[in-house]
Amino acid sequence: MKANNGTGRAAPGPNPFRALPKIDELLAAAGSDAALRAVPRPVLLFAARTILKSEREAIRDGKKAAPPAVDYLAALREATEAFSQSSLAPVVNATGVVLHTGLGRAPLGDRVVAAIAGAARYCALEIEAESGARGRRDQTIRQLLCPLLGVEDATAVNNNAAATMLAVNTFANGRELIISRGELVEIGGSYRMPAVVSRGGARLVEVGTTNRTRIFDYEHALTESTGAIMKVHTSNYRIGGFTEDASLGEIVELGRRRGIPVIHDLGSGLLTKDLAPALEREPVVADSVAAGPDLILFSGDKLLGGPQAGIIAGRRDAVAAVRENPMFRAMRLDKLILAGIEETLKIHLEGAAARDLPALYKLNVTKSRLEEVATELARRLKHEFPALTVDCRETVSEAGSGSAPTTELATVSVVIARSGISAAELARRLRCGRPAVYARVHDDLVWLDPRTLAPPDLDLVVRSLRAVL
Ligand SMILES: *Cc1c(COP(=O)(O)O)cnc(C)c1O
Numbered sequence: 276m277k278a279n280n281g282t283g284r285a286a287p288g289p290n291p292f293r294a295l296p297k298i299d300e301l302l303a304a305a306g307s308d309a310a311l312r313a314v315p316r317p318v319l320l321f322a323a324r325t326i327l328k329s330e331r332e333a334i335r336d337g338k339k340a341a342p343p344a345v346d347y348l349a350a351l352r353e354a355t356e357a358f359s360q361s362s363l364a365p366v367v368n369a370t371g372v373v374l375h376t377g378l379g380r381a382p383l384g385d386r387v388v389a390a391i392a393g394a395a396r397y398c399a400l401e402i403e404a405e406s407g408a409r410g411r412r413d414q415t416i417r418q419l420l421c422p423l424l425g426v427e428d429a430t431a432v433n434n435n436a437a438a439t440m441l442a443v444n445t446f447a448n449g450r451e452l453i454i455s456r457g458e459l460v461e462i463g464g465s466y467r468m469p470a471v472v473s474r475g476g477a478r479l480v481e482v483g484t485t486n487r488t489r490i491f492d493y494e495h496a497l498t499e500s501t502g503a504i505m506k507v508h509t510s511n512y513r514i515g516g517f518t519e520d521a522s523l524g525e526i527v528e529l530g531r532r533r534g535i536p537v538i539h540d541l542g543s544g545l546l547t548k549d550l551a552p553a554l555e556r557e558p559v560v561a562d563s564v565a566a567g568p569d570l571i572l573f574s575g576d577k578l579l580g581g582p583q584a585g586i587i588a589g590r591r592d593a594v595a596a597v598r599e600n601p602m603f604r605a606m607r608l609d610k611l612i613l614a615g616i617e618e619t620l621k622i623h624l625e626g627a628a629a630r631d632l633p634a635l636y637k638l639n640v641t642k643s644r645l646e647e648v649a650t651e652l653a654r655r656l657k658h659e660f661p662a663l664t665v666d667c668r669e670t671v672s673e674a675g676s677g678s679a680p681t682t683e684l685a686t687v688s689v690v691i692a693r694s695g696i697s698a699a700e701l702a703r704r705l706r707c708g709r710p711a712v713y714a715r716v717h718d719d720l721v722w723l724d725p726r727t728l729a730p731p732d733l734d735l736v737v738r739s740l741r742a743v744l
Contacts, residue, residue: 371724447502
């Protein structure tokens with residue numbers, strides 16, 4: 276207890292607020308720090324104020340009574356990291372997960388990157404050369420998607436989540452939308468089908484059961500208020516055992532007979548089986564097109580192998596209705612992505628996907644090639660780091676992003692261990708290194724899968740390991 280000073284309050288000890296540095300002092304100290312000297316003043320000022328504010332709050336809330344012992348320069352360096360190193364700097368993906376959502380899904384190849392760079396300045400995004408009049412920005416992708424997919428019309432929006440919400444809203448706003456109970460997926464985070472349907476303005480009507488839904492379940496659920504039927508690809512899980520679901524063909528037939536639009540959310544968007552034969556059970560766009568739903572929706576950055584987008588393809592009147600929805604404008608693609616999607620589609624049309632789209636190349640690379648790269652990487656690591664235990668092991672890679680979740684792609688990985696450092700710690704250091712290397716940890720070993728490495732990545736792995744060991 277502090278002595279009473281006659282005012283009814285505790286006698287002031289040394290005022291802890293006074294022990295906080297002044298902003299000017301902090302900035303002056305930052306001026307003599309090599310890393311902080313390069314940080315622009317507004318960034319430093321903002322960081323310094325934020326740090327001091329949280330210190331003052333901690334003192335006020337009684338979490339800190341004594342003058343805070345804070346390494347302010349370290350705190351400033353951490354708070355201004357975003358300036359000194361881009362969070363989107365390239366990283367090495369050694370996880371073997373080809374479409375790693377955390378690492379940006381489909382890696383883009385040189386042709387697509389060049390197309391994106393080419394659109395960066397002025398480009399004829401929405402203008403007709405002949406007349407000089409305002410044109411439509413999705414005209415080119417439409418001309419590419421229609422022959423590629425064999426559909427009447429097509430367009431694209433920001434991602435497949437947007438495409439789904441837009442389709443729901445276009446056909447079932449204020450109406451009922453029928454989905455099988457076996458298809459009410461959560462893709463990740465807050466993206467859950469029932470929430471998407473309600474935010475899209477529709478009332479969800481669930482039919483069937485988790486494991487079995489038949490065509491008559493859909494038929495019985497049709498009412499005056501039915502806006503659409505949606506079939507959703509259960510991308511990231513698979514129900515086994517006693518299961519049955521109505522085929523897309525049956526649903527399309529029902530929809531036609533009763534005048535109800537059918538939407539197929541295909542998720543990953545593998546165009547044809549031969550683009551990735553290893554993904555045996557992954558549904559393909561070609562089969563969906565053959566079944567003939569009104570709309571087909573899939574992502575641009577999953578098995579299509581391009582930048583983030585949501586492809587919307589199907590019948591002329593259905594796609595036209597989507598385009599007329601005011602939400603379409605809120606979800607439209609910018610010129611950079613549009614350029615990337617266009618080039619991705621051209622590559623598919625040329626039949627060059629497995630060569631020019633790295634995601635598809637990586638899914639198809641042969642086991643013997645993977646073995647060669649693993650052997651080479653292991654040889655170099657043994658040579659450079661005698662203290663490291665290095666070995667090659669057979670294991671599996673994944674397509675990722677909910678694509679073909681139960682398909683295991685055979686691979687050979689390099690496994691490394693270092694006595695005195697846990698695998699988790701070694702992997703953490705690699706992630707925080709420069710360049711950052713993302714690897715898998717399993718059995719207290721760090722696994723480097725060559726499937727997701729590009730040739731220059733071998734040097735980067737060596738360089739990164741040299742820095743962290
Ligand atoms: C991935 C996926 C989505 C979301 O697609 P994004 O392009 O990531 O927005 C929606 N539906 C299905 C079935 C998916 O697999």
